[in-house]
Structure formats: structure tokens, C-alpha cells
Amino acid sequence: MYVSVVLFTADLRLHDHPPLRAALQGGRQVVPLFVHDRGVADAGFAVPNRQAFLADCLRDLDDELRGRGGRLVVRSGDVVEEVCKVAAEADADEVHLAADVSAYAQRRERRLRRALEAEGRRVHFHDTVTTAVAPGVVTPASSDHFAVFTPYFRHWSTQRLRDALGVPRTIRVPEGIGSEELPSRAAVPGVSPGLAAGGEREARRRLTAWLRSGADAYEEGRDDLGDDATSRLSPHLHFGTLSPVEVVQRAGAADNPGARAFVRQLAWRDFHRQLLAARPGASVADYRTKRDRWRSERTARADIEAWREGRTGYPVVDAAMRQLRHEGWMHNRGRLLTASFLTKTLYVDWRVGARHFLDLLVDGDVANNQLNWQWVAGTGTDTRPNRVLNPVTQAKRYDPDGAYVRRWVPELRDVQGGAIHEPWKLQGLERATAGDYPDPLITLADGLARFRQARGKE
Numbered sequence: 001m002y003v004s005v006v007l008f009t010a011d012l013r014l015h016d017h018p019p020l021r022a023a024l025q026g027g028r029q030v031v032p033l034f035v036h037d038r039g040v041a042d043a044g045f046a047v048p049n050r051q052a053f054l055a056d057c058l059r060d061l062d063d064e065l066r067g068r069g070g071r072l073v074v075r076s077g078d079v080v081e082e083v084c085k086v087a088a089e090a091d092a093d094e095v096h097l098a099a100d101v102s103a104y105a106q107r108r109e110r111r112l113r114r115a116l117e118a119e120g121r122r123v124h125f126h127d128t129v130t131t132a133v134a135p136g137v138v139t140p141a142s143s144d145h146f147a148v149f150t151p152y153f154r155h156w157s158t159q160r161l162r163d164a165l166g167v168p169r170t171i172r173v174p175e176g177i178g179s180e181e182l183p184s185r186a187a188v189p190g191v192s193p194g195l196a197a198g199g200e201r202e203a204r205r206r207l208t209a210w211l212r213s214g215a216d217a218y219e220e221g222r223d224d225l226g227d228d229a230t231s232r233l234s235p236h237l238h239f240g241t242l243s244p245v246e247v248v249q250r251a252g253a254a255d256n257p258g259a260r261a262f263v264r265q266l267a268w269r270d271f272h273r274q275l276l277a278a279r280p281g282a283s284v285a286d287y288r289t290k291r292d293r294w295r296s297e298r299t300a301r302a303d304i305e306a307w308r309e310g311r312t313g314y315p316v317v318d319a320a321m322r323q324l325r326h327e328g329w330m331h332n333r334g335r336l337l338t339a340s341f342l343t344k345t346l347y348v349d350w351r352v353g354a355r356h357f358l359d360l361l362v363d364g365d366v367a368n369n370q371l372n373w374q375w376v377a378g379t380g381t382d383t384r385p386n387r388v389l390n391p392v393t394q395a396k397r398y399d400p401d402g403a404y405v406r407r408w409v410p411e412l413r414d415v416q417g418g419a420i421h422e423p424w425k426l427q428g429l430e431r432a433t434a435g436d437y438p439d440p441l442i443t444l445a446d447g448l449a450r451f452r453q454a455r456g457k458e
Helices: 018-023 038-042 048-066 079-090 103-118 149-156 200-213 215-221 234-239 244-254 257-278 301-309 315-327 332-345 350-360 366-377 391-398 403-408 417-421 428-432 444-454
Strands: 003-008 029-037 073-077 094-098 122-126
Touching: 003 018, 003 079, 018 029, 018 094, 018 122, 029 038, 029 048, 029 079, 038 103, 048 200, 048 234, 073 079, 079 103, 094 103, 103 122, 149 257, 200 215, 200 234, 200 244, 215 257, 244 257, 257 366, 301 315, 301 332, 301 350, 315 332, 315 350, 315 391, 315 403, 315 417, 332 350, 332 366, 332 391, 332 444, 350 366, 391 417, 403 417
Parallel strands: 003 029, 003 094, 029 073, 094 122
Antiparallel strands: none
16 A cells, blocks of 8 residues: 655645645555644744644644544654654655745755655645745746736736645545644643634634625725724635635635735735745845845834834834734734834834744744835835835724724723824823823834935935
8 A cells, every 4th residue: 555645834724735635646545744843943933822823723634634534643853854754654655745935945845855755755845735826837027036016916817726626535544653642722821812713624614704794895994903804814824724726716706896805915925925935035134125224123122122012102003013912913904004113113124023023923924924024114025115104194094983092002092083093192181091101202203204314315
């Protein structure tokens, strides 16, 4: 009996799983394997919120496999060493896994190929497992990748997606393959109290419910902070409990303005992955340098700490930062505002903010996180790199009645109407209702002047 190993990474599902379906071809037995990769932990990416969500996902994946006669094998250590060990224990002649784009993933793929081929085993990397359109499929005539989203999306939209794959009925795992115990969310310390639940069943429930009752309003309401018309599917896309191919197909089938706007946002994920695949260094270095001389972490320490704690004196910024700490997630409009405030109003290096987000975000993703931070900082793909988002103007537009701010900044809950967005203007008894809420770290005019001077615009 021939045996295959399927290495699960950021694809923790059974629906539409090309590596698993390929591994089962010809009636093969399969070892479904997940490795707690030591390299991920050593790099500081194994943070509490993602570890807790991962625990949910692995338990759900194991349950689903057991319902089909299989089980999940869990190991810890160097991922290449552990895959080779399991392949030898199972006498497997091939290994299947999803292709990935980060510099770390590309090094891991090269090591894995060398190690397995040296043992006479085949390894297959599958595209369109974590993306709808594979990196490198859509390219301009003059480059190996698109650097601007709009032309990329135009070409991306013309691609015919592969058909989504069904769930295997039966999965047979060879006997005698040892496994560690499954992790438990309860055993992970330091988890955000409002962290959402993980797992494929939860992901599919959320997707179905949102397509039925939320997608129609997405185009008009996706930036509304108070009502939050977002899908909240980003953690599931990050961990792969949902297939991007299937999500694009199901949303596209709705054929309404909201669903089409949502598909456009999904295309941004693929855009960032094709960019990172071509320029892996963009995860740590400016994609397009502006030769910024950012304020150092030492000189800006107090401002950075106030930003992290949600004590900048700008209510919408503080609300978003507190949401991040409580939920391990943040509304996308909030991400844009907080990133703009740190990099352009406080003039702090985008890498400081990107690291803090990765420390807390359950959907913390190198491609999306780093490249969105660069977009906002003006060192990435934004065609208007010096734009600055005014947090007061944005708050009045996207949280006009202050519902979002009141939810996350309780010191201001008694401030009436739109005045909540400028509490420094309150007088007398009205100012007293704001309690110990701080004054702004810096005026917006002073922050803008410093930024424009630093970028040579004045």
C-alpha cells in the first residue's frame, strides 16, 4: 500500500484542499501532519492569540478527520526534520503541501525538497491553496509582478478559477504513527479576552451567515466603524479554514454590489502575495524607500507606548488600539487610521507598528500586515505616498455618532454627539465628563508639518 504525507500549514481545512486530494489519489493511505514549527516560534510569530486560534483549528481538523476514519498527527520541532521523520515512519514515498510566498516559507520549501529527494521521496507544492490566483500567474509585460493594485485587479478578474474540491469521504491513516497531544486554547496564557473562535466548522458557519445577511450591505458599510459591516473572515483566511477559491466563487455567485466589493478585497490578499513572492525582502525593508529618518524608538518611546495603549488623545485612534488588545482583531478602517497616525503624525518607523500588530492580530499575516503598513507609510505601493489620514475628519465620516468610540473608550461615553471626536475642545463641566482621558500627544498641524518637512515637501 502506497502512503503519502500531507503537511498542513496555513490550510487547516478539508473542503477544497488540493494537497489532500492529490495525496489520496489511487486509494493511498495518508498521514495528515501538522508541525509546530520551531522556526516560527524562534522568529517571535507564535504569539498567544494566534496560538489559541490555532488550537481551535487543529482540534476541529482532527474531529473532521476522525469523522472520515482518519486523525491528525501533531509534531513539534524543525519542520523539515519532522516531515522526514514521519515520512520514514510511514514509509511514505511522497509529501504534499501548499506553496507559500514569504522568504521563510521559500527557504523551508528548498530545504524540504533537498531533504526528501535525498531520501528518494517526492515532494509536491500545490498552488491556489492559500490564494485564489497563484503568484506569478498574473504579470505585466515589463516586470515579474504588479506594483499597483488596480491594473493587477483588472487582470486578476479575468482569470478562470479552478473548481473547488469536495471533502474526501474516507481518509485512511497507517497505524503506528505517533502524535503529540492536541493543543488547547485554555492552556495558552495572555490571550485577548474577546478573541473569536477558530476552526473550519466555525469558518463555514460565519461565511454562510455573512453571505446571506451581510454581504449586500458591504459596499456601503464596510468602512463604517460603529456598525461594522465587515465579514470578520480574515482570521479564517489566514489560517486556511476557508479556501480563497471557494470564498471568491461563493461571493461572486451572489452577483450584487456588496459581494463584488468583497471579492475586490480578497484580490488584495493575492496582490500582496504576488508582490511578496517577487520581493521577499519587502517584509522587513522599504519596497520603495523615501529615505525616511524615522524618530528612533528611544526618542519616541513615550509616544509609541501611548499609541500601543490607546492613550494618544485622539479617540478614534485609541478606540481602534483598544479593540486590537481586547479582540486580537481590528476593523480595517481602524488599521489604516492607527497606522497613518503612528507613521505620519508621530513619524515612527512602520516596522514598529507592524511588529505590534503581529504581536496581537489573530489574522497577523506577513504579506498583508507588512505590505499594508508600507502602503500607509508611503514606502509601499500607494500611488500617493505622502497622503496623511486625518483622524478627526475620518472619525466624523466613519463614526459620525461616536458609537465606535463610546464602545472602546468608556471615559468618553457621556460626551454628546460629534464632540466626542475632539474632547480637547470641551469646556467646564463638559470637559469633566471626559474623566482622565488625555490631551493629544501632538496637534495634527504640528505632526503634518514635521512629516512634510521630513519628506522634503516644505
